[in-house]
Amino acid sequence: MEAVKASPFSSSSNSCYLSRNPSLTLPRFHRISIKLPFFDGPLLSSRLVSVCCHNPNSDSFIVDQTVTGYGNRSKSPTHLPDDHGQASASSPSSAIDFLTLCHRLKTTKRKGWINHGIKGPESIADHMYRMSLMALIVGDLPGVNRERCIKIAIVHDIAEAIVGDITPSDGVPKAEKSKREQTALKEMCEILGGGDRAEEIKELWEEYENNSSLEANLVKDFDKVEMILQALEYEMEHGNVLDEFYLSTAGKLQTEIGKSWAAEIHARRNSRLKNRLN
Known part of the structure; x- marks a missing residue:
């Protein structure tokens, strides 16, 4: 995984990069959190996933929290507001x-x-x-x-x-x-x-x-x-x-x-x- 810029949905106000580059050092317990849309299928079901990294040198990220949303067929709303606040077309x-x-x-x-x-x-x-x-x-x-x-x-x-x-x-x-x-x-x-x-x-x-x-x-x-x-x-x-x-x-x-x-x-x-x- 190359450098990933922190999402604008991040709970942290600092702009940061997550990388496996060993030259990048952060405090051992520094917590970085980003939220990315995660799709389970062909745009029919998705979740908003909060991803945390407790150790930047680790080979994996820890999924910290999942929020149901968007196209989840059983629980989520079937239409979303557009930029003007109007309900969009049905799913x-x-x-x-x-x-x-x-x-x-x-x-x-x-x-x-x-x-x-x-x-x-x-x-x-x-x-x-x-x-x-x-x-x-x-x-x-x-x-x-x-x-x-x-x-x-x-x-x-x-x-x-x-x-x-x-x-x-x-x-x-x-x-x-x-x-x-x-x-x-x-x-x-x-x-x-x-x-x-x-x-x-x-x-x-x-x-x-x-x-x-x-x-x-x-x-x-x-x-x-x-x-x-x-x-x-x-x-x-x-x-x-x-x-x-x-x-x-x-x-x-x-x-x-x-x-x-x-x-x-x-x-x-x-x-x-x-x-x-x-």
Whole structure:
């Protein structure tokens, strides 16, 4: 080991060097302490180690104290403040845990289609993805933040990764459904490790749930429009008649965009039904 300059974390105020060079002499019981970050793995687990040397001519250092910190996966915080005091991104461990849980959104099929005998129906993630595309392609609207609409569309059903797709046919009261989803969302944010991103997901979800903004109004409409568009596609693919889904959205659209897109879907469906009769 060549000369090692004392760490700025050292408890000693003196600048010093630790060396095996015999020409460097210090009092026999002089104690030098430095603290260095020590990593147990590929930046996933680390400790802050205090290293002492009681005899500078010794071939080894004595580990005097270990402080748990940084990326310890079981005990340490999963995000650290940045230079501006803001919470940084979640740790790799928390991020992958969160994303793994969200895999259920890709595999959980939408129950309404299952109940109507649709084979290979769309997943929750399929539904949210096309809603996000709707928010992406919609024209600019006064007072509406399109990027926020995209984010709301991505997270509006995210709690279903835990609670599943609860439909009216399940007989669960609306307040109870919301309570279950809110509890699930809290759990998911804890898995993510808290911090700014988890708080943003929570705010976006609550905004949609409470229908409390122009963006939420629009995404609520996209939710209904995407459903009836999917119904039309399943009718064309399987020959089913899925009147229930169209009727469930009648008179419930809040925006002109939602109404105009829904009208186009209804027009295409009516044209198709007319052609079938002929």
